[in-house]
Amino acid sequence: MNYDYKNTVELLNLCKEHGASISTIALKREALEQNVSEESLLQRMQDYFADMRESVRRGLQIETISPSGLSGGDARRLQAYSQSENPLFGARFARTIAYGFAVLEHNAQFGRIVATPTAGSAGIVPACLLSLEDDDGLSLEAAARALFTAAGVGVIIGKNASFSGARGGCQAEVGSASCMAAAAIVEATGGTPQQAVDAGAFALMNTLGLVCDPIGGFVEVPCVSRNGMFAMHSFEAAVMSLAGVRCVVPLDDVVIAMRDIGRRMPRALKETSEAGLAKTPTGLNYQSGKIVPDTRRP
Amino acid sequence: MQFSVFDVIGPAMIGPSSSHTAGAARIGLAARQLLGQAVVRAQINLHGSFAATGKGHATDRALLAGLLGMGADDERLKDSLEWAKKSQLNYEFHEVDLGEDAHPNSVSLDVTAADESRLQLVAQSIGGGMIKVSEVDGFETSICGELDTLVLWNQDAPGYLAKITTLYECANLNIATIRLSRTSRGDAALTTIESDGPLPTEAFSMMSGLPATRRLRSLPAHWPAL
Numbered sequence: 001m002n003y004d005y006k007n008t009v010e011l012l013n014l015c016k017e018h019g020a021s022i023s024t025i026a027l028k029r030e031a032l033e034q035n036v037s038e039e040s041l042l043q044r045m046q047d048y049f050a051d052m053r054e055s056v057r058r059g060l061q062i063e064t065i066s067p068s069g070l071s072g073g074d075a076r077r078l079q080a081y082s083q084s085e086n087p088l089f090g091a092r093f094a095r096t097i098a099y100g101f102a103v104l105e106h107n108a109q110f111g112r113i114v115a116t117p118t119a120g121s122a123g124i125v126p127a128c129l130l131s132l133e134d135d136d137g138l139s140l141e142a143a144a145r146a147l148f149t150a151a152g153v154g155v156i157i158g159k160n161a162s163f164s165g166a167r168g169g170c171q172a173e174v175g176s177a178s179c180m181a182a183a184a185i186v187e188a189t190g191g192t193p194q195q196a197v198d199a200g201a202f203a204l205m206n207t208l209g210l211v212c213d214p215i216g217g218f219v220e221v222p223c224v225s226r227n228g229m230f231a232m233h234s235f236e237a238a239v240m241s242l243a244g245v246r247c248v249v250p251l252d253d254v255v256i257a258m259r260d261i262g263r264r265m266p267r268a269l270k271e272t273s274e275a276g277l278a279k280t281p282t283g284l285n286y287q288s289g290k291i292v293p294d295t296r297r298p
Numbered sequence: 299m300q301f302s303v304f305d306v307i308g309p310a311m312i313g314p315s316s317s318h319t320a321g322a323a324r325i326g327l328a329a330r331q332l333l334g335q336a337v338v339r340a341q342i343n344l345h346g347s348f349a350a351t352g353k354g355h356a357t358d359r360a361l362l363a364g365l366l367g368m369g370a371d372d373e374r375l376k377d378s379l380e381w382a383k384k385s386q387l388n389y390e391f392h393e394v395d396l397g398e399d400a401h402p403n404s405v406s407l408d409v410t411a412a413d414e415s416r417l418q419l420v421a422q423s424i425g426g427g428m429i430k431v432s433e434v435d436g437f438e439t440s441i442c443g444e445l446d447t448l449v450l451w452n453q454d455a456p457g458y459l460a461k462i463t464t465l466y467e468c469a470n471l472n473i474a475t476i477r478l479s480r481t482s483r484g485d486a487a488l489t490t491i492e493s494d495g496p497l498p499t500e501a502f503s504m505m506s507g508l509p510a511t512r513r514l515r516s517l518p519a520h521w522p523a524l
Contacts, residue, residue, distance in 0.1 A: 030303050034302070045307070106313070110375070113310070114308055115427050116306075116307050118315070119314055122313075155301045155305075158301045162425055163306075164425030167424075167425060216354055217350065217351030217354035219315050220314075272350045272402075273350065
């Protein structure tokens with residue numbers, strides 16, 4: 001028995017053949033290859049989920065500004081807004097964004113996080129799963145399974161493209177995370193493997209071209225806000241797919257496009273801070289030490 | 299298996315960057331483990347993005363943390379400069395150009411132990427905290443650390459590899475990859491073997507007893523990990 005796959009076509013065939021979800025195939029593939037029990041693997045994933053939850057909790061408490069001066073306190077601000085009387089789009093919207101911020105703010109302050117798939121994109125999958133836990137009763141075991149869905153789809157990106165911002169720009173990090181989160185949301189809420197993969201395709205397709213140009217080279221601007229925003233992007237992709245909208249471009253092709261765009265993307269826009277936001281007047285002023293952007297408005 | 303789900307999710311790590319912080323810490327740890335003892339001097343040469351944005355991502359602190367034997371999720375990582383001072387690890391950082399084809403997150407390390415044994419290593423942080431060691435003491439190689447790995451510094455001699463692989467066979471241990479590179483015929487060589495399980499102690503001692511073996515190092519699976 002072999003559960004390995006190199007693309008979504010093979011993954012969906014395996015799902016069909018075994019009448020199984022993506023998370024089950026990913027779990028069986030891992031158990032077979034590592035020669036360990038599925039229970040121990042689920043436990044390992046549950047531990048990661050606990051680490052993710054802790055990084056969100058710590059991030060929501062941050063009141064201090066990061067060593068760079070570029071982030072800190074906004075997750076808290078968003079959470080407070082979500083608890084205000086009439087938050088736009090309901091409490092869940094702002095709260096989910098707050099979770100994405102929280103992980104990245106914690107990360108910027110040398111906090112312990114789980115790379116999912118990278119540190120710069122570590123807020124998206126946790127924000128989505130914690131949102132499902134809050135409002136849709138996602139259990140701990142279901143969360144661990146959802147992480148297998150996320151990683152099961154991530155494997156395809158890793159094999160055929162890259163997660164490295166220095167290689168493929170932000171699309172390789174936040175795009176991949178969002179793709180993984182969208183697929184995980186769909187399976188966790190009862191969607192089919194095909195719908196999960198379609199949600200992933202929508203999420204990734206709509207991050208194509210995203211560059212990595214952080215101010216001062218710190219994983220903060222735009223990364224912190226981007227993790228909050230792309231958690232919602234993942235929910236949008238999931239909603240479209242659950243509604244029955246099929247992505248015209250299959251995920252395998254979107255991954256090829258992502259790799260192609262990453263290769264053609266100039267080095268200056270791939271984690272070198274030599275262009276884009278890093279070289280705007282704000283970015284340059286920051287780099288020369290003249291002005292720390294005032295993010296501490298009263 | 300190429301790409302475990304835990305290559306995608308995880309490691310748990312100290313921020314801010316999986317490639318620039320966690321990957322860097324793992325590379326430092328790889329050098330420390332290949333040297334096999336505490337590092338007292340380190341020359342750290344940063345290439346590409348490691349040099350350009352390394353500071354903001356704490357690449358320097360992460361590499362030092364690894365050289366000090368800390369894992370990527372060790373909360374002492376952020377204070378590794380002070381830990382280096384306390385542990386009497388002398389270090390120097392330089393920028394280096396390893397060429398157009400080099401991965402943007404590359405580093406070349408030259409580390410020395412108290413007894414003057416020395417190790418040179420070139421490694422890449424390839425994303426998501428994963429690393430690849432591409433050069434050891436000037437020999438080309440490719441070590442990812444996913445599987446149990448044996449690194450042999452040996453004399454290039456006829457039949458050497460046959461003896462080594464026989465010892466694997468006797469241990470009933472499956473070899474996943476094997477790689478030998480040498481400077482010139484009959485000269486020094488480096489052999490790396492990845493296997494589906496750890497090498498038993500007896501096989502290890504028999505290998506170190508072979509006349510052509512100069513040095514060997516056995517590294518557990520996921521060794522630069524946590």
